[in-house]
Amino acid sequence: MTGAPLLSVEDLEKWFPVRTAGLFARQARLRALDGVSLTVGRGEVVGVVGESGSGKTTLGRAVLRLLAPNAGRILFGGVDITNLSRRAMRPIRPRMQLVFQDPFASLNPRMTVRNIVGAPLVVHRRGDAAERAAAITEALELVGLPRGAAERYPHEFSGGQRQRIGIARALILRPDFLVADEPVSALDVSIQAQVVNLLLELQAHLGLAILFIAHDLAVVGHISDRIAVMYLGRIVEVGPTREVLARPQHPYTEALFAAAPVPDPRRRGQRALLAGDIPSPIDPPSGCAFRTRCRYAQPACAAGRPALREISPGHVTACIRDDLLLGPSPRGAPS
Amino acid sequence: MPGSEPPLLAVEALSVRFRAESGMLTAVDQLSFEVRRGETLAIVGESGSGKSVTSLALMRLLPPAPGCEVSGRVLFRPSGGGPPADLLALAPEGMRRVRGDRIAMVFQEPMTSLNPVHPIGEQIAEALVHHRGASRGAALEAAVRLLERVGIPEPRQRLASYPHQLSGGMRQRVMIAIALSCDPDVLIADEPTTALDVTIQAQILELLADLQRQSGMAVIFITHNLGVVAEIADRVLVLYAGRAMEQAQVLDLFDRPLNPYTTGLLASVPLLDPFAPVRQGLRAIPGNVPDPQRLPPGCAFHPRCTHAVAGRCDSAVPPAEPAGAGRLVRCLRWREIVEGALA
Numbered sequence: 001m002t003g004a005p006l007l008s009v010e011d012l013e014k015w016f017p018v019r020t021a022g023l024f025a026r027q028a029r030l031r032a033l034d035g036v037s038l039t040v041g042r043g044e045v046v047g048v049v050g051e052s053g054s055g056k057t058t059l060g061r062a063v064l065r066l067l068a069p070n071a072g073r074i075l076f077g078g079v080d081i082t083n084l085s086r087r088a089m090r091p092i093r094p095r096m097q098l099v100f101q102d103p104f105a106s107l108n109p110r111m112t113v114r115n116i117v118g119a120p121l122v123v124h125r126r127g128d129a130a131e132r133a134a135a136i137t138e139a140l141e142l143v144g145l146p147r148g149a150a151e152r153y154p155h156e157f158s159g160g161q162r163q164r165i166g167i168a169r170a171l172i173l174r175p176d177f178l179v180a181d182e183p184v185s186a187l188d189v190s191i192q193a194q195v196v197n198l199l200l201e202l203q204a205h206l207g208l209a210i211l212f213i214a215h216d217l218a219v220v221g222h223i224s225d226r227i228a229v230m231y232l233g234r235i236v237e238v239g240p241t242r243e244v245l246a247r248p249q250h251p252y253t254e255a256l257f258a259a260a261p262v263p264d265p266r267r268r269g270q271r272a273l274l275a276g277d278i279p280s281p282i283d284p285p286s287g288c289a290f291r292t293r294c295r296y297a298q299p300a301c302a303a304g305r306p307a308l309r310e311i312s313p314g315h316v317t318a319c320i321r322d323d324l325l326l327g328p329s330p331r332g333a334p335s
Numbered sequence: 336m337p338g339s340e341p342p343l344l345a346v347e348a349l350s351v352r353f354r355a356e357s358g359m360l361t362a363v364d365q366l367s368f369e370v371r372r373g374e375t376l377a378i379v380g381e382s383g384s385g386k387s388v389t390s391l392a393l394m395r396l397l398p399p400a401p402g403c404e405v406s407g408r409v410l411f412r413p414s415g416g417g418p419p420a421d422l423l424a425l426a427p428e429g430m431r432r433v434r435g436d437r438i439a440m441v442f443q444e445p446m447t448s449l450n451p452v453h454p455i456g457e458q459i460a461e462a463l464v465h466h467r468g469a470s471r472g473a474a475l476e477a478a479v480r481l482l483e484r485v486g487i488p489e490p491r492q493r494l495a496s497y498p499h500q501l502s503g504g505m506r507q508r509v510m511i512a513i514a515l516s517c518d519p520d521v522l523i524a525d526e527p528t529t530a531l532d533v534t535i536q537a538q539i540l541e542l543l544a545d546l547q548r549q550s551g552m553a554v555i556f557i558t559h560n561l562g563v564v565a566e567i568a569d570r571v572l573v574l575y576a577g578r579a580m581e582q583a584q585v586l587d588l589f590d591r592p593l594n595p596y597t598t599g600l601l602a603s604v605p606l607l608d609p610f611a612p613v614r615q616g617l618r619a620i621p622g623n624v625p626d627p628q629r630l631p632p633g634c635a636f637h638p639r640c641t642h643a644v645a646g647r648c649d650s651a652v653p654p655a656e657p658a659g660a661g662r663l664v665r666c667l668r669w670r671e672i673v674e675g676a677l678a
Contacts, residue, residue, distance in 0.1 A: 196619075
C-alpha cells in the first residue's frame with residue numbers, strides 16, 4: 001500500500017445506554033466499541049474476527065456511518081466523515097457499500113431482482129433508463145447470475161444465489177469500499193466456498209477494499225491481507241494474515257485458533273479450551289478485558305488498559321506479557 | 336469401541352414424504368443406519384439433505400398423515416434389556432414413555448427450545464416428574480446435580496434463573512441437562528453448537544464427549560460442519576437430497592472419501608493454514624443444493640458432479656454398495672473413480 005489509507009478509524013467509541021436489571025437498576029453504558037483504531041488501504045482486505053459481543057458488527061456499521069459514533073474519528077478517502085450531515089454524506093455513500101449476513105432477510109421479497117439490484121441507481125439518481133438497465137445486466141453478469149434472473153423474485157433463488165444478488169446490489173455503484181458482515185455464515189458449506197471465491201475475484205477485478213467481518217477464522221484467513229482480532233469492543237491484535245496465523249501474539253487470538261474445529265480426526269481434542277463466556281460489555285473487567293479468561297494472566301494485567309505494542313512491522317498486540325511463546329494456530333499447521 | 340452387541344437403535348429403510356403443492360416430495364429416501372452403545376454417529380448434510388427431518392422422524396415429532404408420510408422401521412433396544420420395539424409402530428402413549436426418557440434430544444437454538452416464562456429448574460425437573468414420578472422437591476434436587484454435571488457454576492442459585500438471564504452457551508448446557516435428566520440410551524443432538532461461538536462450541540463438544548464417556552449413551556450428532564464431525568464422530572453418514580451418499584468410520588471418511596460429493600464437501604472446507612498463500616480461493620462444488628421439490632433424476636448430485644456421465648448417472652438412483660468393513664457408498668462410478676485416482 002502506498003499513500004494514505006482509504007479508511008482510517010481513530011479511537012472510535014460507540015456506546016448504547018442501557019438500564020441494568022435488578023433492585024438497584026441504574027443507567028449504564030454498553031461499550032460496543034471501546035477505542036478502536038484501524039486502517040484499510042485501497043484494494044486491501046482486512047478481516048475482523050471475534051466472538052459475538054466483541055463489537056465487530058458495530059464497527060462495520062459505524063465506519064459506514066450507519067451508527068453515529070460517540071467519540072473518535074473516521075477518515076474516508078482523506079475526509080473526516082465522523083460528523084458529516086446526511087446531506088454531506090450523500091456523495092460519499094456510493095463509494096461505501098454493505099453486504100449482509102442473511103440473504104433471506106436482506107432482500108425485499110416483493111421486488112424483482114432487477115429492482116433490488118437497481119435500487120441504489122434510483123436512490124443516487126444515476127443514469128437514464130437504458131443506462132440503468134445496462135448497469136443491472138452488467139452487475140448480474142459480474143456476480144455470475146444467469147440472464148433472466150432480473151425478472152424473477154428472491155424466493156426463486158437458493159441461499160447462495162441470493163447472496164450473489166446482495167453482492168450485485170452492493171457493487172452496482174462501483175464502490176471502492178465494501179463492508180461484508182458475515183457474508184457466508186448463513187450458507188451451506190459447498191456454497192460458502194463459491195461466495196468466498198466470488199468475493200476474491202471481484203476484489204481483484206475491481207480493486208475493492210473490503211472490511212470482512214466473520215467469526216470463522218479459516219474463512220477470514222483465506223480472504224484477508226490483514227486480520228484484526230476484537231474482544232469486548234477493543235482490538236487486541238492486528239497483523240498480516242500469515243503472521244497472525246503462524247505467530248499469534250495475543251492469548252485471545254491463540255484461544256480462538258485453538259477452539260476452531262479442524263477437519264482432521266487425527267488431531268482431535270488437542271486443544272486448550274477457553275473457559276467461561278465473554279464478560280458483559282456493561283461492566284468490562286478492569287485493565288486487560290481478556291484477563292478473566294486468560295490462562296497467562298498476572299496481577300499486572302488488572303492494573304491498566306494495555307496499549308497496542310508493535311512486535312514486528314504492522315503486527316501489534318494488546319498483551320503486556322512479552323515473555324509468552326504462543327502456539328502457531330496449534331492444530332492448523334499442516335501434518 | 337462398540338463390539339458385537341446389537342445396536343441400540345437400528346433404522347431400516349426410513350422414508351419421509353411431505354405433501355407439497357406439486358405433489359408428494361421425498362425428504363428422506365430409504366435411509367438405514369445403526370447406533371451402538373457409547374458410539375457417536377454424525378449425520379452430515381447441507382440444507383434440504385433431510386438430516387433434521389430424520390431426527391424428527393426418530394422422535395415421532397413430524398406432523399401426522401396425510402401431510403406427512405413416514406415409512407420403514409426404527410428398532411430400539413433399551414439398554415435395560417427387553418425386546419426391541421419399532422418406534423414407528425408404538426402407540427402415542429408408548430412413544431411418550433420413550434421420548435425424553437430413553438431417547439432425548441437437544442436442538443440448535445436453545446432460546447426457542449426453552450420456555451421463556453418458567454425458571455430453568457422447573458424445566459429440568461419436569462421430565463423427572465413426568466417420566467419418573469419424582470416429587471417436585473426431589474426433582475429440583477436432581478436438577479441441581481444435573482446443572483453441576485453440565486458445568487453450570489452455582490447450580491442451586493441458578494435453578495430460579497430464567498432462560499433470558501443465561502448466555503447462549505449456558506442455555507445449551509441447560510438443554511443438555513434436560514436431555515440427560517432421565518439418563519437416556521440415545522441422545523439426538525441436532526446442530527447443538529451451530530448458534531454458538533467457536534469458543535463455546537468447543538466447550539459444549541467437550542462436555543458432550545465427557546458425558547458420553549460417563550454414561551455410555553449413544554449420540555446421533557446432526558451437523559453441517561465437517562470440522563465438528565472430525566472432532567466428535569466415530570462413524571459418519573453423509574446425506575444429500577434425502578439419500579445416504581456414504582457411510583464410514585470417521586478416519587476412513589476423512590482419509591479416503593469414496594463418494595464424489597463427500598470429496599467435494601471435504602475440499603470446500605476452509606483450513607486454518609498459516610503457510611497457505613494469502614487470498615487463496617477455495618475449492619467449491621459448482622451449482623446449487625437441489626430443491627427437494629425438483630430433484631434431478633438418477634443420482635441427485637450428478638448435475639454438480641465432475642465425474643458424472645450422461646446416460647448413466649442421470650438415469651437411475653444408484654444403489655448403496657458395500658465398500659469395505661462397515662462402509663457403504665452410493666455412486667455408480669466409485670470404483671472407477673478410486674482406481675483412476677490411484678493410477
